[in-house]
Amino acid sequence: MAPPPADVADARTGEVHVIVGPMFAGKTTALLRRVNTEAGSGRKVAMIKSSKDNRYATDAVVTHDGTKFPCWALPDLASFKLNYGPQAYQQLDVIGIDEAQFFGDLYEFCCQAADLDGKIIVIAGLDGDYLRRSFGSVLDIIPIADTVTKLTSRCELCGKRAIFTLRKVDETQTELIGGSDVYMPVCRQHYIS
Numbered sequence: 001m002a003p004p005p006a007d008v009a010d011a012r013t014g015e016v017h018v019i020v021g022p023m024f025a026g027k028t029t030a031l032l033r034r035v036n037t038e039a040g041s042g043r044k045v046a047m048i049k050s051s052k053d054n055r056y057a058t059d060a061v062v063t064h065d066g067t068k069f070p071c072w073a074l075p076d077l078a079s080f081k082l083n084y085g086p087q088a089y090q091q092l093d094v095i096g097i098d099e100a101q102f103f104g105d106l107y108e109f110c111c112q113a114a115d116l117d118g119k120i121i122v123i124a125g126l127d128g129d130y131l132r133r134s135f136g137s138v139l140d141i142i143p144i145a146d147t148v149t150k151l152t153s154r155c156e157l158c159g160k161r162a163i164f165t166l167r168k169v170d171e172t173q174t175e176l177i178g179g180s181d182v183y184m185p186v187c188r189q190h191y192i193s
Ligand SMILES: Nc1ncnc2c1ncn2[C@@H]1O[C@H](COP(=O)(O)OP(=O)(O)O)[C@@H](O)[C@H]1O
Pocket: 021, 022, 023, 024, 025, 026, 027, 028, 029, 030, 062, 063, 064, 065, 153, 154, 156, 180, 184, 185
């Protein structure tokens, strides 16, 4: 059998991995673990987070318990290639994206980066907002994902498995940056009661 043409043989196959769940479920922790493992295997990695969320740092993804990873804080994903540099982008193997619910162009970026550019994309984000409605474009990327992992936290009121994020303040806008001052993880029973 004839070997495949050189451009096909050289093409890297991209992947999309999605980590969702409520706040405090360990999504960022899992994202950093995955990206650190990839970097440890010699792959070139870059991390992106939304510039909307500057709670702990502007230049790093930070977990709720303080683990950090340097990142690009951007208003959208389309600006990543330009900011990072098109040549440096070509060398990249793995792109981590945190707070994915804040990126309106998530689907377009993943299609381009994984399907056409051969990148491994690892995404962490909220699948639902405080009203349990689909949040941003996170659920739109499930059909193009290789894997989907839904993590849970512990209900702050009873210690059972928490699958939802409860907002503790009266503000009603969908996007409201905050941590344990504004939100808590809860089980179904304590969400509805
Ligand atoms: N109110 C809280 N409820 C649960 N976990 C918390 C809380 N505050 C801090 N944590 C810590 O946050 C860790 C998860 O952090 P992180 O990976 O940033 O979660 P996520 O990205 O899902 O919000 C937990 O393992 C726990 O140690």
